[in-house]
Amino acid sequence: MTDRNLTDIDALIELMAKLPGLGPRSARRAVLHLIRKRALLLTPLADTLQTVAETARECLNCGNISTSDVCDICTSNKRATGEICVVEDVSDLWAMERTGVFKGRYHVLGGTLSALDAIGPDELRIPRLVDRVAAENITEVILALNATIDGQTTAHYIADQLHGNIRLTSLAQGVPIGGELDYLDEGTITAALQARKDI
Amino acid sequence: MTDRNLTDIDALIELMAKLPGLGPRSARRAVLHLIRKRALLLTPLADTLQTVAETARECLNCGNISTSDVCDICTSNKRATGEICVVEDVSDLWAMERTGVFKGRYHVLGGTLSALDAIGPDELRIPRLVDRVAAENITEVILALNATIDGQTTAHYIADQLHGNIRLTSLAQGVPIGGELDYLDEGTITAALQARKDI
Ligand SMILES: [Zn+2]
Numbered sequence: 051m052t053d054r055n056l057t058d059i060d061a062l063i064e065l066m067a068k069l070p071g072l073g074p075r076s077a078r079r080a081v082l083h084l085i086r087k088r089a090l091l092l093t094p095l096a097d098t099l100q101t102v103a104e105t106a107r108e109c110l111n112c113g114n115i116s117t118s119d120v121c122d123i124c125t126s127n128k129r130a131t132g133e134i135c136v137v138e139d140v141s142d143l144w145a146m147e148r149t150g151v152f153k154g155r156y157h158v159l160g161g162t163l164s165a166l167d168a169i170g171p172d173e174l175r176i177p178r179l180v181d182r183v184a185a186e187n188i189t190e191v192i193l194a195l196n197a198t199i200d201g202q203t204t205a206h207y208i209a210d211q212l213h214g215n216i217r218l219t220s221l222a223q224g225v226p227i228g229g230e231l232d233y234l235d236e237g238t239i240t241a242a243l244q245a246r247k248d249i
Numbered sequence: 250m251t252d253r254n255l256t257d258i259d260a261l262i263e264l265m266a267k268l269p270g271l272g273p274r275s276a277r278r279a280v281l282h283l284i285r286k287r288a289l290l291l292t293p294l295a296d297t298l299q300t301v302a303e304t305a306r307e308c309l310n311c312g313n314i315s316t317s318d319v320c321d322i323c324t325s326n327k328r329a330t331g332e333i334c335v336v337e338d339v340s341d342l343w344a345m346e347r348t349g350v351f352k353g354r355y356h357v358l359g360g361t362l363s364a365l366d367a368i369g370p371d372e373l374r375i376p377r378l379v380d381r382v383a384a385e386n387i388t389e390v391i392l393a394l395n396a397t398i399d400g401q402t403t404a405h406y407i408a409d410q411l412h413g414n415i416r417l418t419s420l421a422q423g424v425p426i427g428g429e430l431d432y433l434d435e436g437t438i439t440a441a442l443q444a445r446k447d448i
């Protein structure tokens with residue numbers, strides 16, 4: 051008798067339990083569910099994870115997650131509107147895209163400036179943003195950062211770096227204080243984008 | 250420009266959102282987490298899912314989930330104690346195994362009898378249980394079914410089928426260890442009171 055069989059399924063439960071939002075109990079339920087839905091769920095999930103594991107990377111231009119060196123938004127001529135929307139995280143980019151309202155490109159900082167965590171401009175692709183504004187004929191930069199202290203500190207720092215002939219805007223009030231974009235519904239984000247103000 | 254890149258990641262989010270306990274939002278968070286932890290989590294998870302997708306099946310003897318035709322518990326001579334613990338679901342088998350107390354084998358029914366859902370004995374491996382009791386020198390069958398009406402109906406049906414020289418038992422009912430009376434339902438308190446013991 052070997053323990054190999056037991057170990058494969060146990061290993062799967064342990065890995066699933068490491069996902070945010072899943073603990074050991076829900077991981078066990080998920081694994082049972084997967085095994086019962088092998089053709090419909092388990093095999094497609096295994097195949098898609100393999101593909102994503104082999105191909106997913108950060109876009110060299112904007113930091114979006116992509117399966118090529120430069121993401122679809124950065125390569126699409128339709129998105130060359132002269133606008134860049136600066137977000138903290140890929141999840142914020144996804145939240146913006148779900149509204150379908152913004153037609154320009156993005157710049158994903160990957161966080162906010164933080165003295166406490168020793169995160170400076172170089173960790174956040176801010177130099178790259180400054181380069182892009184010059185190189186891509188940008189006329190407007192929308193700072194869609196979270197309404198937190200660190201988010202607003204970062205917005206002010208970027209505004210200082212981007213002095214010149216471009217319009218600088220931020221999302222309108224309507225984003226609640228302390229609110230994170232990824233938690234907001236599409237309607238709120240759409241309203242805030244449409245009512246954006248110069249800063 | 251193709252949408253292939255976007256689609257792989259979107260497809261992954263959609264599949265993850267079908268897992269019990271995960272919705273679209275937590276699926277997005279999980280996928281971002283996976284992509285950020287590629288070496289530590291994404292690749293191992295993809296590999297393990299592939300292995301389980303290719304090998305997981307139900308044990309032909311007991312219904313446990315296994316990666317061979319007959320599971321490790323059924324093939325281990327150490328587990329040939331003459332006891333079979335009958336459970337509704339593989340998750341119940343796992344719960345019993347986590348206690349480490351039961352040393353015998355299992356029989357997973359795969360549900361309970363239900364007139365409403367038209368689930369009869371043949372759907373539940375009950376004929377197979379009767380065969381096993383004769384073939385495996387079984388001396389005791391522990392009916393570890395849930396304390397629901399369907400669970401108890403099923404226990405009675407099985408007890409009727411297994412008349413003979415074997416001992417039939419069920420799990421004791423009472424107050425769970427650490428349980429507070431105020432949080433327990435009346436049925437549990439009643440059962441615990443009726444089965445009270447001298448101290
Ligand atoms: Zn990009």
Ligand SMILES: [Zn+2]
Pocket residue numbers: 308309310311312313319320321322323
């Ligand atoms: Zn078995």
